[in-house]
Amino acid sequence: MLPVSLHENDLLGSLFGNLGTISQLLFTVLFIALFFGFGQKLQMRQFLWDIDKGLRRLDMFRNSAKDLTLKTVKEIGKPTTDPGPSINVLMEQFLISPVDMDPAGIVGKIDHLLDVRDEKFKEDVRRIAPGADSSQVMNLENLVEASWALNTIYRIIRHFYLMGKKTNSIFIIIQLQALLPLIIQEAEAYLGAAKAFAEGQPIGDGIGPLVASRLMKDKVQRKVEKDVVVAETMMEDRRVIALKAEGPGGNVGKPGDAIKTIIEENVDKVSMVIMVDAAVKFEGENSGEVSEGIGAAIGGVGTERFKIEQEATLHKIPVYAVIVKESLQEAITPMKKEIMDAGEKVIERIKSLILERSKPGDTIIVAGIGNTIGIGQ
Amino acid sequence: MAVVGLYFIGLVFGGVITDPNITILYVTIAVLAFTFVLLTMTRMRRGIRIGAYTPVKVLSVVKCGQCSFKQIKNFAIGDFVFKALGKCTQCMTGDLTINGIYTEGSPKK
Numbered sequence: 001m002l003p004v005s006l007h008e009n010d011l012l013g014s015l016f017g018n019l020g021t022i023s024q025l026l027f028t029v030l031f032i033a034l035f036f037g038f039g040q041k042l043q044m045r046q047f048l049w050d051i052d053k054g055l056r057r058l059d060m061f062r063n064s065a066k067d068l069t070l071k072t073v074k075e076i077g078k079p080t081t082d083p084g085p086s087i088n089v090l091m092e093q094f095l096i097s098p099v100d101m102d103p104a105g106i107v108g109k110i111d112h113l114l115d116v117r118d119e120k121f122k123e124d125v126r127r128i129a130p131g132a133d134s135s136q137v138m139n140l141e142n143l144v145e146a147s148w149a150l151n152t153i154y155r156i157i158r159h160f161y162l163m164g165k166k167t168n169s170i171f172i173i174i175q176l177q178a179l180l181p182l183i184i185q186e187a188e189a190y191l192g193a194a195k196a197f198a199e200g201q202p203i204g205d206g207i208g209p210l211v212a213s214r215l216m217k218d219k220v221q222r223k224v225e226k227d228v229v230v231a232e233t234m235m236e237d238r239r240v241i242a243l244k245a246e247g248p249g250g251n252v253g254k255p256g257d258a259i260k261t262i263i264e265e266n267v268d269k270v271s272m273v274i275m276v277d278a279a280v281k282f283e284g285e286n287s288g289e290v291s292e293g294i295g296a297a298i299g300g301v302g303t304e305r306f307k308i309e310q311e312a313t314l315h316k317i318p319v320y321a322v323i324v325k326e327s328l329q330e331a332i333t334p335m336k337k338e339i340m341d342a343g344e345k346v347i348e349r350i351k352s353l354i355l356e357r358s359k360p361g362d363t364i365i366v367a368g369i370g371n372t373i374g375i376g377q
Numbered sequence: 378m379a380v381v382g383l384y385f386i387g388l389v390f391g392g393v394i395t396d397p398n399i400t401i402l403y404v405t406i407a408v409l410a411f412t413f414v415l416l417t418m419t420r421m422r423r424g425i426r427i428g429a430y431t432p433v434k435v436l437s438v439v440k441c442g443q444c445s446f447k448q449i450k451n452f453a454i455g456d457f458v459f460k461a462l463g464k465c466t467q468c469m470t471g472d473l474t475i476n477g478i479y480t481e482g483s484p485k486k
């Protein structure tokens with residue numbers, strides 16, 4: 001009897017003595033439960049909180065862009081009626097891209113759609129702001145487009161936020177939370193762009209037109225195609241035809257059509273096309289660095305690039321690209337000094353390209369690609 | 378979490394517990410709790426730092442076509458590159474034009 005009872009006592013004693021071990025076990029179980037079961041919920045809550053904060057920032061951005069648009073329209077447009085409702089209509093505008101199941105001829109279709117949209121947009125802005133001159137209308141159009149972009153970003157993010165909340169889907173929320181800092185950065189750049197557009201300041205993307213305008217300054221200029229100006233100059237005994245969108249209103253023009261026209265005007269004479277444009281740099285590279293390559297350097301939907309590539313192939317003309325590196329933010333916010341200074345380097349590059357790749361007496365097209373806002377000619 | 382951390386620190390220094398294992402456990406929990414608090418705080422600070430939007434200062438460079446006159450002024454609405462600004466005040470013959478418009482890069486990347 002005794003040994004058993006002793007044994008029982010011992011067991012009880014060791015049980016009490018092992019209270020530490022038990023609580024340790026309890027804590028371990030609690031931690032596992034906390035981190036593996038409840039942890040995800042906790043994390044999701046935190047993500048949602050982050051997204052909510054970001055969303056409020058985006059809302060703030062879009063509102064200040066809209067206020068800026070309204071203010072600028074009222075200041076320089078001298079509208080007779082309240083422009084608010086019309087601007088709201090413009091903000092919600094959309095473009096239905098053509099069917100791409102049968103892609104033959106789609107470039108023409110997209111080009112046509114963009115033309116129509118452009119024309120309508122300009123028409124609407126002119127109606128809202130009857131007091132603005134043509135370059136101010138261009139700037140206003142750009143401004144409305146920037147606030148349209150901010151509005152659209154906000155609407156899309158809010159859509160996914162509410163979707164994630166409603167469906168409780170951690171995957172939607174994680175993706176949104178991961179992308180949000182980049183999106184906010186982009187939205188902030190758009191707000192900076194809106195400010196530049198409102199005041200008509202040159203933006204980083206304007207480096208192409210800036211270089212072209214330096215070449216065509218004080219030369220006889222004429223207009224070809226939609227909003228593109230052309231001037232001839234001599235460089236190293238070669239005939240250089242420089243072109244850029246017509247400034248100083250915010251405009252990118254249609255350089256594809258212009259290059260096509262010039263090549264057709266000078267059949268068999270054009271020996272090369274040099275395109276100058278801003279290009280998005282990789283993180284870690286210096287802004288304002290100049291580099292050169294081969295091919296049509298032009299952004300956008302791709303319709304202009306298509307036209308240039310087609311024309312160059314048809315006439316077997318080599319297309320060279322000289323680009324200035326900058327970040328996306330720098331491209332749409334007021335031009336930085338290092339980017340402006342890169343203009344001189346670009347002209348040097350063009351000179352050496354011409355010397356290496358053409359003969360005296362040749363005709364060369366230099367196209368300054370980009371938004372020419374704040375840059376005259 | 379800060380409360381949890383403080384509570385466990387209190388337990389450790391309250392002197393009630395004698396088992397060193399438990400002391401270690403409680404200290405670990407307290408450290409974890411404080412780490413969490415610290416991380417949350419740095420996260421918040423980073424969020425605020427990204428948030429500040431600083432308006433940029435835009436400058437126009439005015440140059441004379443004849444002499445070496447050069448002036449840098451604040452951007453005024455209506456300015457654009459190659460805008461003519463009338464005759465030069467220094468040599469009276471050259472035309473003043475805006476030669477460039479730029480912004481000095483802000484420290485923020």
Ligand SMILES: [Zn+2]
Nearest residue numbers: 441444465468
């Ligand atoms: Zn002078």
